[in-house]
Amino acid sequence: MPIRNEAWPEGTPAWIDCQVDDPAKAAQFYAELFGWEIQDGGPESGGYLMASKAGASAAGIGPKPDSMVDTPSVWTTYFAVADADATAAKVVAAGGQLVAPPFDVMEFGRMFVAADPVGAVFAVWQATGHNGAAVYNEHGAYCWNELHTRDAAAAKAFYAEVFGFTYTDFDFGDGEYVVFTPPTRTESVGGIADESAKPADGIPSYWLVWFQFDDVDTGVARVAELGGRVLQAVADSPAGRSAIIAGPQGEAIGIIDPSKAVGEMPAPNA
Structure with a gap:
């Protein structure tokens, strides 16, 4: 691992x-x-x-x-x-x-x-004494961090100014999605999803943590057994098979199995 x-x-x-x-x-x-x-x-x-x-x-x-x-x-x-x-x-x-x-x-x-x-x-x-996560990109560890925002332009400008992020845009057909790359890296490390066109429903902009899970369908069933609930049903995408769930106290996370990707990733926008 x-x-x-x-x-x-x-x-x-x-x-x-x-x-x-x-x-x-x-x-x-x-x-x-x-x-x-x-x-x-x-x-x-x-x-x-x-x-x-x-x-x-x-x-x-x-x-x-x-x-x-x-x-x-x-x-x-x-x-x-x-x-x-x-x-x-x-x-x-x-x-x-x-x-x-x-x-x-x-x-x-x-x-x-x-x-x-x-x-x-x-x-x-x-x-200093704690570097952060030592395990990542495997079952039960975080693998992606994603901002869901009501104003993508303002968010992109802010994180570019604070962290020096550069962005690559993709068209998934349901709103703007960009991945961000820090100046210290050559690969993207997270994403920003524009949700300005979706009903607000009282939900503020937020950061969502995604965890890798080797069998998302089994994971969703286990969540229910353990007292959690499903916020977004299991779905397939070019990134993998995924769902968004909440723990018994309401905190939301995503779970995704990248090995079960369906379809081709769209090409970056020019």
Whole structure:
């Protein structure tokens, strides 16, 4: 399985975690679904749990901070940076807001939480003792991070200014979709989906974490058994067979099996 033992390149989605009302309940759900091992960080961690696969860090599960107790449970995407404070200044200059200004997480790293100008929340991670996810692109590990936004133009301008992203556009026939590449990488590491034409239904712009799952149909059935629910039914695409599900506390994720791709990927727009 792919294992990373060093800090992720700047601008790469480097870590994921969820903030829930009951971390123990969430840990049980994901351990059953993904085969994760769960480790308690101890009293000094504030109830934060670490999930791993075969000893390699995969994700975090934590309690909601006091400022979030009345908000929905969510998964958060963290972007790797070399300097969290300098990046926070870029976020503000580009029109974003700091939800939680930069702070140290014990000896593990420095981080902050922010919202882009369209309202999507994300986090930033400056690694010291914890590099981020060590396992990725395999069953039970994250494989893609995707922004669903009500204003793609504003979102693209913001992330280009903050992280230096460049974009490649694709036409999937149901709205603009772009993949983004940090200046430190040669390959795309995530996507942005324009949802401005869809009914708002009270759903804000948000970052969606996708996990690789070797048999999505089995995964969806297991989700129901474990008390979760399906938000978007199983479907085929050139990227793979996928579904969007929610855990028992309502936090949404995507699961996808890239080996079950159907059809050809569209060519990039000129």
